[in-house]
Amino acid sequence: xAIFVARRLLWLVLTMLGVSMLTFGLIFLRGDPxxxxxxxxxxxxxxxxxxxxxxxxxxxxxxxxxxxxxxxGRLAQGDMGYSYYLRRPVREVLFEKFPNTALLAVLxxxxxxxxGLPLGIIAALRRNSLIDRAIVVYNxxxxxxxxxxxxxxLIFFIAYKWQLLPFGGMGDPRHLIMPVLSxxxxxxxxxxxFLRTSMLNQVRTDYARxxxxxxxxxxxxxxxxxxxxxxxxxxxxxxxDFAYLLTGIVLVExxxxxxxxxSQVLIAVRNKDIPVVxxxxxxxxxxxxxxxxxxxxxxxxxxPRITLG
Amino acid sequence: MASEAxxxxxxxxxxxxxxxxxAGSPDLPAPAMAAPLASALGEREARSSRAWWxxxxxxxxxxxxxxxxxGVLVVLVLVALFAPAIAPHDPAEQFRRDGLNDFGLPVxxxxxxxxxxxxxxxxxxxxxxxxxxxxxxxxxxxxxxxVLIGVLVGGSAAMAGGAVDSVLMRxxxxxxxxxxxxxxxxxxxxxxxxxxxTITVIVLLGWTYPSRVFRAEILSVRxxxxxxxxxxxxxxxxxIFFNHILPQVLPLLIVYVSLGVPGAIFAEAxxxxxxxxxxxxxxxWGGMIQTGTSYSRASPAQVLxxxxxxxxxxxxxxxxxxxxxxxxxxxxxxx
Numbered sequence: 044x045a046i047f048v049a050r051r052l053l054w055l056v057l058t059m060l061g062v063s064m065l066t067f068g069l070i071f072l073r074g075d076p077x078x079x080x081x082x083x084x085x086x087x088x089x090x091x092x093x094x095x096x097x098x099x100x101x102x103x104x105x106x107x108x109x110x111x112x113x114x115x116g117r118l119a120q121g122d123m124g125y126s127y128y129l130r131r132p133v134r135e136v137l138f139e140k141f142p143n144t145a146l147l148a149v150l151x152x153x154x155x156x157x158x159g160l161p162l163g164i165i166a167a168l169r170r171n172s173l174i175d176r177a178i179v180v181y182n183x184x185x186x187x188x189x190x191x192x193x194x195x196x197l198i199f200f201i202a203y204k205w206q207l208l209p210f211g212g213m214g215d216p217r218h219l220i221m222p223v224l225s226x227x228x229x230x231x232x233x234x235x236x237f238l239r240t241s242m243l244n245q246v247r248t249d250y251a252r253x254x255x256x257x258x259x260x261x262x263x264x265x266x267x268x269x270x271x272x273x274x275x276x277x278x279x280x281x282x283x284d285f286a287y288l289l290t291g292i293v294l295v296e297x298x299x300x301x302x303x304x305x306s307q308v309l310i311a312v313r314n315k316d317i318p319v320v321x322x323x324x325x326x327x328x329x330x331x332x333x334x335x336x337x338x339x340x341x342x343x344x345x346x347p348r349i350t351l352g
Numbered sequence: 353m354a355s356e357a358x359x360x361x362x363x364x365x366x367x368x369x370x371x372x373x374x375a376g377s378p379d380l381p382a383p384a385m386a387a388p389l390a391s392a393l394g395e396r397e398a399r400s401s402r403a404w405w406x407x408x409x410x411x412x413x414x415x416x417x418x419x420x421x422x423g424v425l426v427v428l429v430l431v432a433l434f435a436p437a438i439a440p441h442d443p444a445e446q447f448r449r450d451g452l453n454d455f456g457l458p459v460x461x462x463x464x465x466x467x468x469x470x471x472x473x474x475x476x477x478x479x480x481x482x483x484x485x486x487x488x489x490x491x492x493x494x495x496x497x498x499v500l501i502g503v504l505v506g507g508s509a510a511m512a513g514g515a516v517d518s519v520l521m522r523x524x525x526x527x528x529x530x531x532x533x534x535x536x537x538x539x540x541x542x543x544x545x546x547x548x549x550t551i552t553v554i555v556l557l558g559w560t561y562p563s564r565v566f567r568a569e570i571l572s573v574r575x576x577x578x579x580x581x582x583x584x585x586x587x588x589x590x591x592i593f594f595n596h597i598l599p600q601v602l603p604l605l606i607v608y609v610s611l612g613v614p615g616a617i618f619a620e621a622x623x624x625x626x627x628x629x630x631x632x633x634x635x636x637w638g639g640m641i642q643t644g645t646s647y648s649r650a651s652p653a654q655v656l657x658x659x660x661x662x663x664x665x666x667x668x669x670x671x672x673x674x675x676x677x678x679x680x681x682x683x684x685x686x687x
Contacts (some may be wrong), residue, residue: 187666327531
């Protein structure tokens with residue numbers, strides 16, 4: 044177990060090293076990185092005096108390997124750069140919004156499971172029934188709807204047409220319902236279909252046959268025996284889903300004006316506030332990495348057959 | 353497998369069955385999943401033979417829903433190709449006199465504007481028709497390039513094996529664990545939006561999934577007898593790859609290009625929606641949704657029509673891709 048965790052942590056560090064090379068490399072795409080770090084209004088040239096000062100301050104007058112080493116050293120200490128636009132450290136900007144985004148993420152995963160698991164179980168138990176077919180159709184449509192479009196649809200019908208929920212903002216828990224559903228509805232569909240297949244894969248296993256042979260009712264075989272094994276691959280799926288989840292959250296935050304990391308990053312993109320965008324890539328990759336690691340540990344915990352090491 | 357073939361974005365797979373294996377963590381044993389297609393074909397005829405193609409096509413034609421979806425796609429491609437002939441108006445022309453009402457708001461459907469106008473008094477139908485060019489064009493080009501890179505990388509990994517294989521696959525893991533939207537935003541923030549930047553970033557993040565699929569496929573084809581025979585008569589690795597192995601995985605290319613288009617269309621539409629896609633006044637579906645949101649109360653069609661276009665196109669590509677995959681593999685199980 045310890046070896047497994049150590050290996051995964053090493054891999055996480057290597058991944059983050061790769062991500063740091065990527066973000067560092069990208070700022071050379073347009074030549075002088077100092078020009079990119081200084082915010083400018085569209086159509087205007089940045090003030091050369093400020094550019095020189097930033098170049099000195101960030102060590103951009105040094106050779107490139109030295110610059111990368113400095114960048115890496117700062118990242119290792121948790122310094123993700125400085126936003127000259129907001130006049131604040133990037134870390135502060137991201138950490139401030141992180142709790143909001145994390146809340147959204149947790150609620151989305153919970154909602155996806157609450158909707159997806161029952162649907163998947165019903166579909167597997169009543170194979171080829173009307174419900175089963177309806178779930179397949181629902182999944183086909185749900186995976187084809189971009190989350191921002193679904194968000195707009197929800198706003199239009201639920202908030203505007205039927206006036207069931209307030210639009211956007213934060214504070215009232217009701218404000219969270221539509222953003223969560225915008226990402227959770229398609230996720231739930233994906234989980235339901237996955238669980239259905241996963242359950243059906245268990246039907247012909249020896250243990251399921253034994254359970255049926257000793258006279259257990261099909262429902263008990265399904266929920267007490269098959270479901271447990273079927274859930275394990277689902278944990279892996281959810282872990283893979285973290286990257287999708289992040290994309291969905293960024294868009295949904297934007298549509299609903301939710302004050303999270305996503306809307307902050309989009310403001311930064313619009314203002315050409317590159318350090319914040321760079322920091323968000325690094326932070327996002329770190330979140331995904333840690334999320335995947337946790338999911339792997341949970342899967343290993345659930346399934347003794349998974350050998351760690 | 354999954355529609356995330358070219359998937360930097362959140363186009364979830366329509367069929368998630370093999371997703372955990374394909375994208376699963378390298379340290380975990382893969383859950384019991386279907387064997388690669390090539391081994392499923394076993395010692396039957398080689399995949400490039402004519403009889404096999406005909407059989408697959410017949411199997412595909414028997415799937416009514418998929419055939420309907422393929423029909424819709426053919427129509428869409430024709431619409432995109434002949435957009436100038438089909439669109440009633442110039443998509444960028446602003447009809448200030450009859451395209452906007454007295455309050456400066458878009459007008460509804462009429463004999464002149466079949467689907468009404470947008471907030472700048474431009475014909476919706478014409479914009480949708482020309483938008484098909486951008487969405488389908490970017491979707492197909494980005495997906496094709498991603499799959500080609502995927503074949504090359506996956507193929508090199510499978511043929512070389514050993515350290516090269518591990519390094520390449522670890523690199524794939526790394527790219528797959530990137531927060532794709534944020535990386536794309538960083539690219540666009542630095543370089544600025546354009547069609548080619550959109551395609552480039554989609555491909556840069558989208559080649560990973562196909563490379564895993566094709567690595568697995570090529571690994572299993574490599575073990576078949578005819579490859580051994582070619583090796584025995586002295587064919588080099590390059591010749592074996594291009595003459596003997598590549599023809600066997602070509603059919604899969606079509607499947608994964610088709611399954612990769614939704615992800616690419618999503619990415620393009622998302623950038624368009626964020627105002628970072630193809631620069632105006634070019635009509636793209638994502639961008640149309642963005643402009644439409646300002647008028648969605650007065651005329652929801654502004655958002656609904658381009659959104660419906662995206663959803664319909666993505667559904668069709670998923671249906672066709674999945675059906676093609678199933679018909680290429682006669683042993684696939686129906687649950």
